Amino acid sequence: MSPLVRVRDLVVAFGGRPAVRGVSFDVERGQVVALVGESGSGKSVTARSLLGLCGRGAVVEADELAFDGLDLRSLGERQWRGLRGRRVGLVAQDALGSLDPLRRVGAEVAEPLREHRIVDRVRPEVLRLLADAGVPEPEVRERQWSHQLSGGLRQRALIATALAARPELLIADEPTTALDATVQKQVLGLLRAKAAAGTALLLISHDLAVVADLADYVHVMKDGAVVEHGVPADVLTNPRHPYTRALLNAVPTAERRGRGLSGTIPALDQPDRRVPGRELITVTDVVKRYRVRGRPPITAAAGVSFTVRAGETLGIVGESGSGKSTVGRMLLGLVAPDSGAVEFDGVPWSARAGAERRAARRRIQMIYQDPLASFDPRYTGRQIVTEANPDPERVAELLRLVGLAESQVDRPARELSGGQRQRLAIARALAADPAVIVCDEPVSALDVSIQAQVLDVLVDAQRRLGVAYVFISHDLGVVHHIADRVLVMRDGAVVESGSATAVLAEPRHQYTKDLVAAVPGTVLRQAQSVLKPG
Amino acid sequence: MTSLAIKSEPRRVSPAAVRVLRVVAVRLLGAVGVLVGAATATFFLIQAMPGSTTDVLLARTQASPAVRAQVIAEYRLDDSLFTQFFAYLGKLATGDFGTSFVLRRPVWDAIGTQLPRTLELVAATLVLTVVASVVLAVIGAGRRRWARSLFSGVEGLIVAVPPFWLGLVLLGVFSFSLHWFPAIGSSDFSGLVLPAIALAAHPVAVVTRVLREGLLRTLDEPFVLAARARGISEVALRARHVLRHAALPVTSLLGWITGSLIGGAVIIEIVFSRQGVGRLLLSAVQNKDMPLVIGVVLLAATVFVVVNALVDAAAWLLDPRTREH
């Protein structure tokens, strides 16, 4: 029997610029095929060519582009519509925006049912689909709008819409990007069940860990072309292409702790000689509640206590909304606790005012998840750092330290790439000669390979300058990689703390155990343990 | 891996009716405040006009001193400003807008006879604006770049033509030369056509642009891709998904436009010799007919307040996201 999908030498170009160049792959019935690769490598475009929805101005050419023997290259609009939703379902990349915010969730799920006249009575089917997709209380959810649903629920509702007309192929484009580890686990489970039930699955991800656990076959893409393919176990343990190897190396995990991830900073291969110094920050029993009119108050910090020592890295992990950022902002004195105290250098923020407070501020800096938002849009890279330290030599030195070339820093920051922007943010933070830098999800928005570079820069700077980090992240791998000590937060409270290895390798608290267990990548971890460094 | 996930917290809020009532009450209070403010500002502005009210009222007439005294006494023009002001406010509170100095009849009556004509014009203009913009925007949205440029060029041109000049041209061509439409008067539908077109030209251009850009922007939204991926037709896509989104910014824009149409109607009413509040106001201002001027200002402000309430209600209906607050 011929494969369900057969693609040979697919080329997609936008305005003469090819985004996909010569991709070939097959998807068999009931098979999970994965496309992995960094951002912009052409994964989404490749997948969408199966629906004829590559976007305005796309020119699609292929030697073969067939679905169940049907030649997709010559389809008219009507035939495409018969295919879309009915035979091929799409869970589009931007799950949070893929449900029409002005329509009820139920209407969205019902749309393909009505369009393709799948059932006579739509509502029971909608409820069944929602329940199937793992949406609790479907009767309630069906009547809600997407903004009333959490990210995980939206993702599941979207999957329900894609599966509504019982397609033979489901394309899932980054189905878990925006999700917490625990929710991610549930969604992946759902997809796995669908695949097991016979639906073919084309899975797209930049996350090797996700792919490795789920896929029967993997295609690694770079710059619009497939550079390597094979069954996951093969590709991950025995990468032939340097790109695949670099990609694997870049994944931060406990196993790679203390080593460079990107291979760009040789100094990191020297042993780490840091010794934690005196206590810089003491947090005692802080409580913070947010009151929003018409709702019960939210406890973002419920009696949190900890210390930060000079030169160490304290990791804070926890799911979204657990109060990580709130605690971070309290360290900077940006948020005043309702009770309890945050002492910096032995003096609580509440006791500092005016010039003294401003001077203390300089000694504790912050790095944000979205670095661009933290730069004045009118400033060039150099101006941004100069604002923190007027000494041009020191500025040049720091820019060099974070690996920014002279040619890059005299441009507006928005013209820099994501990784470069984050390096600039690090340079600015360092320019104030701080004792502590609070990093709030500094690498969450970055690709694995870029993330690796930024993490390396952070580690390098710490080793050279002895600055302490408070490193906030929901990514256990990253925290495990960089942190000396870890706090695990849940609903504003610290549920567990201790050395990184102790907490994350042998969690004691049930919540931590769940978190750790939810992290995908069993296959990947096994693979990495056999992978040779370098 | 980002932290965009939004927690769905159980919403434990006061019953919807109570919430709506509170919103309505707050709005009403705000509206009254705006109206009182407008009345106050207008009252003192008018008092700042040069020349005594009596002189302006009796300008170019040969009223005898006895008549003069009568006018002063009847309109209490010899009271102190503040006495006049509070007396006026007091009457306003009871719904009494006073009597026009010049027209010698209740302000409400004077406005009431002209108001329907102006409202007619404004309503016709709004309908025309909405219909024409939707049609033009939908036609203009799917086009190639050069066609879009052409569309926006024409829009720019329309916005640049002063409406009164457009009115004159329309009159010259369609009334004076072709005799298709009446040259004066406002009694029937055919008399409404040209003024509505002249008044609607600007709004149509502006709304079309906003709507078309809304359409284009919405067509880029991820949920459009998702909807297309379900196999729905382009027509259904536009009708069910896209137009509503594009209409969102337009509702608030229409609110603004309705407010400004009252001002624009003044000019158009003059050009087309139409009955209306605009001409009433122009002469009231010239005659320093204080009660009448305040009456018209209050009317316009009321329209503004009401329309904006409607716009908010429309947004509330159209966009469930705004219902949270």
Added chain:
Amino acid sequence: GGTTEAAGPSGAPVRGGTLRVAVADEPECLDPQQSPTAASRFLARPLVDSLVNQGGGGRIAPWLATEWRVSTDRLAYTFTLRKNVKFADGAVFDAAAVKANLDRVVNPATKSLLAASLISAYDKSTVVDEHTVEIRLKHPDSTFLSALATPNLGIQSPATLTGDPAARCATVIGTGPFRSAEGFASQKGISYTRNPDYAWPPEGAENDGAAWLDAIEIQIAPDAGARYGALTSGQVDAIANVSPTNARELGSTNGFVLHSTPYPGIPFSYWPNTASGPFADRKVRTAFRLGIDWPRITENVYFGVYGPAKGVLTPTTPGYDASLESQYRFDVAEANRLLDGAGYATKDSQGYRTKDGKRLTVRHMWSDAGVTDLATQVQAGAKEIGIETVEENLDGGTFVDRLLKGDYDLIDTNFAAPGPQVLQVLLGAENIPTPERGIANNMARYTAPAVQADFARALEAADQESQFKAYADAQRKITDDAAVFPIYDDRTTFGATSRVNSVAFLADGAPDFHQIWLSQ
């Protein structure tokens, strides 16, 4: 096409039809007893009749009063009233009605802005019998009968006089040839229907019965171009106040006729402030009058529709003295000589005359945008003889304020009136506007005793001949004194399709709807 002064009937009149008219101005109040505007007179005339009628040549003719007697001290007028006259509401016209009207007009509660001052001499009325009324004056007033002839003192149904005067701002009920059920709607207009019982037109009227027209519909259209468009596009049958450009065009368009008649009274004129400023000097005034080519300006601005003025009164005004016309000539040399003589012999760098280093500047104050073009051209003309005119376009409030203070050099106005008595209204010493007196019409602030004496003589005059003689003397002195710069003779214009027949004008320039008829 064509132009008529006052068309006679063309063929036999036909009854029926509705005449649609567009007019420029609307009154703020329909009732002419209250409103001072010409618009209220225009719109009320078809509804109300007057005791007497003033026809061509200023002659007073019987109307609702069939005859009258004036006492020798000229303080008592006894009117004999026409019988069988009915108001539109069915009430009977009688002596009590006349008394009620006049008493009501002078009652301050009516807030009459013109009518009351027209009969400022009025003392009281006495009902002698049902059809005889005696009116007493406080002092003799030779303008009294003319005043009674205006629509401002038209007789209205007594029942309507008792209530709130404001009610009559919409509906006026009189004995006229037409009646209006809905009355006047602001910005819209008014509709009239024929009064079928009408049988009491003024003496000498061509039509001595009910009006020919079934109905008249009057629409308000302030813009001249729009009115003209409405006429030429067939939306209306006639328009009042045809703009000069349109008037010229209409005269040469087939199917349309421009009906026009000069207004009696005072031409449109510039009035110098003779009390202070440069125009206090008679030489400067005379130079201003002689040195500007008024006829040419009039031709430029009004396209020959209005004729240049040749005297203090318009030629059609009774009592007009034609012998003075030669004085109103264009003579730059004489003007310059006079100005040199007045001490303005030197000129500054911009070509304006100076005296003691001060430029000869006059300030022209106005508040009506309609005179802009005229003012512009007068300014240009004055510059030719070295006089600078500063145009001061003021808002109503400031205008009145400065008028009362006499803070101006030039001001413009015309004044339609049926007879030479108007001279006193505009040049009588008692009519100088002052803060105490309020607005009045002697804007020249003219007080020459000899002229005032002529006015007094005219007022006392026993017969029209001696009255006119006194006014002729006044005209000569005013001309010699250059107390006014007449510019053009205003005309009333009425453009109509050629279906509209027998268009004639009343004394104050309004068309006489009673005798107009429509060809079928």
Added chain:
Amino acid sequence: MVTALDTPTPVRRVRIPRAGIAAALVVLAVVAIAALAPGLLTGVDPNHADLGATLRPPDWDHWFGTDQNGRDLFARVAHGAGASVLIGLGATGLALLGGIVIGTLAAQTGRWGDEIISRLLDVVLAVPGLLLVFLVAAVMGASGFTATIGLAVGTVPGFARVVRAEVLRVRASTYVEAAHGLGHPGPRVVLVHVVPNAVGPVFALATVSLGAMIVASSSLSFVGLGPKPPTAEWGAMLAAGRDLASVAWWPTVFPGVAITLTVLAVTVLGQHLQARFERRTV
């Protein structure tokens, strides 16, 4: 008519052909010369009435013909640029200044100050722009100055709201927090980071609204509430030429074309600038 007084026209990026921008620049250059130094375009006095040459059609001596008073229309159209454009510019400038100051004040004076200022703005906003100008004209007398003030007053609330919202947005932005984190004093942060970043949108809005202001100012003159005669002003010239339309086309056509071209050029350029601004920040 929709004027800038009333609508915060949300105009999005429209790609304007290069030729269009060039043409707009040429038009604006000519208008600018006419507004600032009309003597460079014509040596004729716009108020010189040649009583012997009234209402002449365009010819070699009078490119645009003469008006009823024998004044050269080319000179009047050229000099008219000053009135119309300067009123538009002046009103926009005043509105910008007022909008920025009031908007910043509203955002910075805390809850009560904000509430009071916002409610006052609401009052002004509730009165349609043109009505407001009528009122101002009635109080201060019709003149170019009043028209400027009236238009500006009507526009300030719209601008102030935008500025207020922007200041609030910018103040809550991460980069302002970062600047505070560097230990800079509050006022410095407001002046160096908040205000400059907050005024961008209102400047973009102003470039677009300038065109609408010019249209509005000519509308005012058209109904007699603009600069007084004999000042040459496009709207007033149109009004004056209106009665002559049946005998002479030139008094209405040239000023009308002048307004339209100017506003078109201003709008095109405004959109171009706005597009550039958006590209810079997005």
